[in-house]
Amino acid sequence: MKEIIIFSIYLFFNLFYTLQAQSNRQAVLENLERDSQPTQENVLTAKLKQATRLFEFKDDLTSVIEVLPAGISVIVTGSDEDYYKVKYDDYEGYIFKKHADLEMTQPENIEVPEQEARQQEDARENEPAREMTRFEYLEKKYGTRLAAQMNAGKIWKGMTSQMVLDSWGQPQKINRSVSGNISREEWIYRNTWLFIENNILIDWGPIRK
Secondary structure: OOHHHHHHHHHHHHHHHHHHHHHHHHHHHHHHHHOOOOOOOOOEEEOOOOOOOOOOOOOOOOEEEEEEOOOOOOEHHHHHEEEEEEEEOEEEEEEEEEHEEEEEOOOOOOOOOOOHHHHHHHHHOOOOOOOHHHHHHHHHHHHHHHHHHHHHOOOOOOOHHHHHHHHHHHOOEEEEEEEEEEEEEEEEOOOOOEEEEEOEEEEEEEEEO
């Protein structure tokens, strides 16, 4: 009888510790699951300036996993003096730091609460309108390359009369003549005359005083 009682006590404590261990494991799993949920913090990424090799091991340049094309962004998970540790699609490895520029991006698919979205929209609507700069105006109208030249006050043959106005402004005087279908104009600025035919800049030269 004494042996049966001792055996029963043994079974009880064994069952108790088994249930306790299962409970502890369940709590650990729940914590891991909770900790693995994505957060809304910024994600550090890098944009490739040129095509580069993704190495499995940074100390072994023969361990190429994939050649990554220029222009793509990769997730940066670590770095040292010469390499970024990155993730791209299903790959993870190392790339040369000199081949990429760091950028900060927000993680995708994060929904902004409706109230916060309305507040952001209201804030944008209440922002004072910023006056467009001269370069921004020219860039919007003619594109970056032409805008840069016109913003620097340059002129060239083939410009339209409107482009000349946007580059140099209104002339001090305009001499105009019309012959048939041809309209000729001489625009006089402070030190330069411009010859415009049918709204196209043909020639220019210094004003002799």
